[in-house]
Every structure is written in structure tokens, then in C-alpha cells.
Amino acid sequence: MLGEFLQYLFSGLTSGAIYALVGLGFALIYNASHVINFAQGEFVMLGGMGTVFIAAAGVPLPLAGLLAVLLATVVGFALEKLAVEQTRNASVVTLIIITIGASIFVRGGAQVAFDKQFHTLPSFSGDTPINILGATITPQSLWVLGITVVIVLLLQYFFTRTLLGKAILATSHNPMAARLVGINVNAILLMSFGLSAALGAVAGILITPITSTNYEVGIMLGLKGFCAAILGGLGSGFGAIAGGVILGVAEALGAGYISSEYKDVIAFVIILAALFFMPSGLFGKRGTDRV
Amino acid sequence: MLLDVKGLKSGYGRIEALHGIDLSVNKGELVALVGANGAGKTTFLRALSGVQGVTAGTIRYAGEDITRASPQKRVTLGISQVPEGRQVFGPLTVEDNLRLGAFKRRGEDPAADLERMYGLFPILKKKRLDAAGTLSGGQQQMLAMGRALMAHPDLLLLDEPSMGLSPLLVGEIFNIVQMLKEQGVTILLVEQNAYAALAIADRGYVLETGTITLTGAGTDLLANDQVRAAYLGM
Ligand SMILES: Nc1ncnc2c1ncn2[C@@H]1O[C@H](COP(=O)(O)OP(=O)(O)OP(=O)(O)O)[C@@H](O)[C@H]1O
Ligand SMILES: [Mg+2]
Numbered sequence: 001m002l003g004e005f006l007q008y009l010f011s012g013l014t015s016g017a018i019y020a021l022v023g024l025g026f027a028l029i030y031n032a033s034h035v036i037n038f039a040q041g042e043f044v045m046l047g048g049m050g051t052v053f054i055a056a057a058g059v060p061l062p063l064a065g066l067l068a069v070l071l072a073t074v075v076g077f078a079l080e081k082l083a084v085e086q087t088r089n090a091s092v093v094t095l096i097i098i099t100i101g102a103s104i105f106v107r108g109g110a111q112v113a114f115d116k117q118f119h120t121l122p123s124f125s126g127d128t129p130i131n132i133l134g135a136t137i138t139p140q141s142l143w144v145l146g147i148t149v150v151i152v153l154l155l156q157y158f159f160t161r162t163l164l165g166k167a168i169l170a171t172s173h174n175p176m177a178a179r180l181v182g183i184n185v186n187a188i189l190l191m192s193f194g195l196s197a198a199l200g201a202v203a204g205i206l207i208t209p210i211t212s213t214n215y216e217v218g219i220m221l222g223l224k225g226f227c228a229a230i231l232g233g234l235g236s237g238f239g240a241i242a243g244g245v246i247l248g249v250a251e252a253l254g255a256g257y258i259s260s261e262y263k264d265v266i267a268f269v270i271i272l273a274a275l276f277f278m279p280s281g282l283f284g285k286r287g288t289d290r291v
Numbered sequence: 292m293l294l295d296v297k298g299l300k301s302g303y304g305r306i307e308a309l310h311g312i313d314l315s316v317n318k319g320e321l322v323a324l325v326g327a328n329g330a331g332k333t334t335f336l337r338a339l340s341g342v343q344g345v346t347a348g349t350i351r352y353a354g355e356d357i358t359r360a361s362p363q364k365r366v367t368l369g370i371s372q373v374p375e376g377r378q379v380f381g382p383l384t385v386e387d388n389l390r391l392g393a394f395k396r397r398g399e400d401p402a403a404d405l406e407r408m409y410g411l412f413p414i415l416k417k418k419r420l421d422a423a424g425t426l427s428g429g430q431q432q433m434l435a436m437g438r439a440l441m442a443h444p445d446l447l448l449l450d451e452p453s454m455g456l457s458p459l460l461v462g463e464i465f466n467i468v469q470m471l472k473e474q475g476v477t478i479l480l481v482e483q484n485a486y487a488a489l490a491i492a493d494r495g496y497v498l499e500t501g502t503i504t505l506t507g508a509g510t511d512l513l514a515n516d517q518v519r520a521a522y523l524g525m
Contacts, residue, residue, distance in 0.1 A: 163390055163391065163394065163397050164397075166383060166387050166390070166391060167391060167394060169380070169382065169383060170380040170383060170391050173380050173381060173382055173383070174378055174380060174381075176342060176374070176378065177374060177378035177379070177380065178380075178391075179340075179341075179342050179362040179363070180340055180342060180362065180366075180371075180372045180374055180378075180439075181366065181371075181391050181392050181394050181395075181438065181439075181442065182362065182363040182366030182367065182394050182395035182442065183363065183391070183394055184361070184363050
């Protein structure tokens with residue numbers, strides 16, 4: 001009984017951590033620019049697919065991963081420079097459509113540059129499962145959880161202890177005042193997109209040994225990350241993490257105790273319920289006062 | 292001459308709000324810019340800081356043409372603004388707001404500057420770890436001034452610092468403005484509160500719907516019949 005429950009919990013926490021990373025990407029960009037970036041999932045895809053193909057070209061795996069993160073970051077920069085910055089005064093709906101267009105473009109590009117097959121990566125440290133109270137957890141799941149925790153702590157440090165992190169918060173709260181103190185708002189936006197892309201790519205690399213990847217993998221992961229961000233309250237970093245974990249665990253428990261066919265349905269039921277009963281999410285604040 | 296503006300035009304979309312402003316500020320001067328609601332005072336200050344587009348004219352600062360310079364460049368050159376409505380970073384702490392004021396000087400240790408601000412505005416020290424959004428209007432005004440001063444400005448642009456404050460607080464703010472002038476900061480003070488502003492100013496300009504209509508020594512403007520009728524209710 002306990003073993004079964006723990007088994008579902010571990011699997012839920014693992015996918016929850018991934019959703020949290022993708023959700024954090026949404027939150028970062030939303031905070032800096034009030035754009036909901038529906039191309040977020042493509043960064044996840046670029047991380048996984050990029051690593052596979054760069055490694056296939058003979059580059060050692062860790063370096064391939066690093067290069068894939070850089071590739072995604074550059075695509076994030078390009079998205080901000082070419083699409084978002086050029087249309088700064090456009091309506092939110094226009095900007096959302098632009099990011100959807102960008103995601104289709106990136107996916108098409110990946111299909112051509114890479115291929116349409118499924119690919120996987122070797123687990124970072126073997127596949128020997130670890131037994132915990134009658135359940136097993138794979139070393140790769142521990143990698144996912146561990147790296148997610150480290151990233152969250154780094155982000156926490158960045159936003160609460162560094163002036164640059166606070167400049168991002170200040171820009172999100174009041175861009176005009178931020179410019180008046182000499183913050184280069186365009187540079188802040190660029191940085192947010194780059195950071196967010198890097199986060200997505202890391203998530204994509206971490207999850208590939210478990211679920212494998214292909215050029216379309218960003219669609220579902222992007223949606224799940226979006227759900228995590230919405231559930232936690234758009235723009236709240238803490239909310240995105242909580243939303244991701246809740247979503248992942250609920251999915252895994254639902255799949256385990258009800259039916260795995262409902263796994264994706266559960267995510268969308270939760271998000272609809274959340275939007276209906278708590279329009280600003282678990283940790284979101286109303287109005288423009290959000291951090 | 293520290294600031295020299297010639298023929299400045301600016302607006303919003305097709306609506307022109309400033310129709311060619313000529314205005315100058317000498318080093319060490321306190322210059323008041325007064326005018327009614329919607330005259331274009333805020334638009335003018337924003338243009339000086341580079342956060343509002345300019346369609347014609349030039350802005351020279353310390354001999355350099357900065358008409359097209361970025362806002363951050365202007366802060367580095369020594370122009371700081373205390374914006375209308377304070378615009379503090381509400382969710383951040385008082386001290387973080389002050390630190391962000393020194394954003395262009397990051398890398399330098401802000402400790403001495405922070406102490407200076409806390410000496411100038413003791414209430415901010417007491418509230419240093421509170422979210423700026425929880426401060427009263429007067430306290431936010433002090434914070435906005437402290438934030439601007441953290442940049443070590445040579446030219447301080449003040450947009451209606453007395454707006455919405457009690458008479459007691461207005462007096463306090465104007466005392467600080469005078470003190471800053473005595474410390475050598477050049478100040479361009481925008482006010483609807485024309486009497487208080489002109490009383491402490493070396494020179495003044497009267498702005499009416501985007502055009503400068505009068506200029507002269509502060510005391511002369513105070514005595515001017517036109518000004519008395521239009522702005523002082525006398
Ligand atoms: N964001 C904006 N979009 C369109 N028009 C604007 C905008 N801001 C100001 N205006 C217009 O520009 C003109 C000048 O406004 P501005 O805010 O500069 O005046 P002001 O002298 O600062 O007024 P106040 O004393 O009320 O602060 C006004 O007619 C105003 O309606
Ligand atoms: Mg104004």
C-alpha cells in the first residue's frame with residue numbers, strides 16, 4: 001500500500017519538478033514583459049533534441065548538454081529581439097499570437113534540422129533503481145529533483161540577494177521608474193528571455209533519459225508548465241514551483257489509482273477548476289502589484 | 292550652463308504636448324517650472340530623462356547633446372528624476388529601493404550613501420526593511436527623493452514633490468529641496484504649488500498648454516500680476 005503510494009509519489013515529484021522548471025520560465029518572462037510565452041515548451045525540446053544531436057556529432061555528453069542550453073538561450077534572445085521587442089506596444093493577445101507563431105517556427109525548424117524520430121539519452125548515473133520503503137526511485141529521478149532544487153535555490157538567491165535580480169523585479173513592477181534609475185529595460189527583458197530559455201532547456205535535458213524526446217515534445221510540456229504557472233498564480237515564482245509539484249503529483253496519483261488514460265485530462269481538469277475558483281492562482285496577487 | 296533646452300517638441304501620437312520649449316538651468320541654480328494641470332510639465336521632465344520621445348529641438352547637458360541619449364546614459368551623466376506620484380518599487384523594501392537608485396554605480400559600496408539618506412530622512416531608516424508600498428504618501432516621497440539622490444545627481448528633476456501631502460510635510464519637503472541646493476545640487480522643480488516653488492527658486496518659468504509664456508527671477512514672477520491671478524489665486 002505505502003509502497004504503491006510512494007511509487008506514484010516519486011514519479012509525480014519527478015514530472016512535477018520538470019513542470020515547475022517550465023512554469024518558472026513562464027513566470028520569469030511574464031514578470032519581465034507581461035507576455036505569456038507559448039514558445040516556452042520549444043526551449044524544453046531544444047534542450048533535449050539539441051543534446052542528442054550535438055552528442056551524436058561526437059561532442060562529449062556534458063559539453064553537448066551545455067551547448068544545447070546555449071542554443072536554447074540564443075533562440076530565447078532571438079525571440080525577444082526579433083518578435084517581442086519590435087512589437088512592444090502591441091496588445092497582449094497579439095504578443096501571445098506572436099509567441100505561438102514562434103513556437104510553430106521553432107518546431108518546424110527542429111523537424112528539418114534534426115528529424116521526426118524519438119530519441120533518448122543515457123541516464124546520468126546508471127539505471128539501478130534505489131529501494132525506499134517498498135518503492136523504487138531511479139537515479140535519474142534523483143538527478144531531476146536535485147538539479148531542480150539547486151536551480152530554485154540559485155534563482156532565490158539571485159532575486160533576493162543581488163541588485164540585478166532586484167532590478168528585474170523593479171522593472172516588472174514599474175518599467176518607467178526602472179528606466180529613471182538607469183536600468184536598461186531592454187537588457188532586462190533580453191536577460192529574462194535568455195534565462196527562461198535556459199531553464200526550459202535544462203528541464204528538457206533532465207527528462208529525456210526518462211521519457212525520451214522528439215521535435216514535438218515541447219507542445220505538451222509547455223502546456224503543463226503553463227498549467228503549473230497558472231495554478232500557482234502567473235508571475236509568482238514560488239507559485240510556479242508549487243503548481244508544478246501539485247500538478248505532477250496529482251497526475252501520477254490519478255494515473256495510478258484511476259487510469260493512466262486520464263493522466264493528461266487530470267492536468268486540465270485541475271487547471272480549469274483553479275481558473276474557475278481561484279482566478280489569480282494559489283499564490284498570485286491581484287492587480288499590478290505582483291512580483 | 293548645465294542644462295540648455297532649445298525648441299523642444301514632444302507629444303503623444305499625433306497630439307503635440309510641447310510646442311517648442313526653450314529653457315536653461317545654470318549650475319547650482321534652483322529653477323521652478325510652474326503651470327496648470329495638463330500644461331506639459333511632466334512630459335517635459337520625462338523628455339529630459341529620455342523616457343519620452345522628442346520630435347524636434349535639442350537638449351544639451353554640460354555641453355553635450357543628449358537629445359537622443361538613452362535614459363541610463365543620462366543617469367550616468369548626472370541627471371536624476373523624482374517622478375510624479377513617487378513611483379517607488381512597492382513590493383521591494385525601502386533599502387532595496389535606495390540601492391536601486393544607485394544601480395548605475397553598482398560595484399561601489401552603497402553603505403556610506405545609505406547612511407547619508409538615512410540621516411536626511413530618519414524615518415526611512417526605521418522602515419528600511421518594510422515594503423515601500425506600505426509607506427505613507429509623505430514617506431514614499433522621501434524615499435523617491437532618496438532613491439534619486441543615491442545616483443549622485445548633478446541635476447535633480449523634481450516632479451510635483453508636494454502633491455497630495457499635508458502642509459506640514461510640504462514644508463519639510465521644501466526645506467530638504469533648499470538644503471540640497473545649498474549642498475550644490477542643481478534643481479529643476481516642477482510644481483502646481485506655484486507660490487511655494489517660486490518662493491524658493493532663483494528663476495522660474497511659466498508653462499501654459501505646451502508653451503513657455505513667462506520667465507524671470509522667482510521673486511519677480513511672484514509679484515507678477517498675471518501669475519498672481521492665474522496661479523496664486525490673488
Ligand atoms: N500618456 C499620455 N497619452 C496621451 N496624452 C497624454 C499622456 N500623458 C499626458 N498626456 C497629455 O499631454 C498633456 C500634458 O500632460 P502632462 O502630464 O505633461 O501635464 P502636467 O503639466 O504634468 O500636468 P499635471 O499638473 O496634471 O501633472 C496633457 O494634455 C495630457 O492630457
Ligand atoms: Mg504632471
